[in-house]
Amino acid sequence: MQYKGIEFSAIIATPGCGKSYLADRYDFIVDADEVRLKNKYDIPKDITREELEKTKGDRTFLKTNRHFSDVEKKLDELYSQGKIIIGAPHPEMFDYFEKRSIKFCFVYPNKDMKMELDKRFHDRGNSEKFIKENFDMFERFYQENIKDQRAAVHYQFGHGEYLKDILEKFGVSFDKK
Secondary structure, three states, X not given: OEEOOEEOOEEEEOOOOOHHHHHHHOOOEEEHHHHHHHHHXXXXXXXXXXXXXXXXXXXXXXXXXXXXXXXXXXXXHHHHOOOEEEEOOOHHHHHHHHHOOOOEEEEEEOXXXXXXXXXXXXXXXXXXXXXXXXXXXXXXXXHHHHHOOOOOEEEEEOOOOOHHHHHHHOOOOOOOO
């Protein structure tokens, strides 16, 4: 992938831009947050991604004793297979990419996206706790995102723009499943 002449091979993207949507539809996309979540909690095998989405901000699953190193091993395996790893902006994901010298793009909303993201969270059925936290912290998150120095490149998405649109700008073809 490439943006502004800078090549990278992974993505860190904030909530509400379409990570889960892409991972549901394309085998070459990995939602690292889902891998991380399934390691951290005992998630029922038959739960749908939509049902899982609704638990954000209010997880009631039992926690496991597994370590993040298990997530790292799984992501290493998937990355070695040529999959595109897309993580959420958790400290562990930044560390994962940095420790492996994997260049990544940080995708986050531009400053005027607060109300649109609030609507996206409501539309996809997120918990009120998750929605309120993201709404209340939007300005702080934005300021932290623009100051981040770890990413090879930053991309601020705007109204009506989703991760699939963004990845196409980066040269990713969605002709394959």
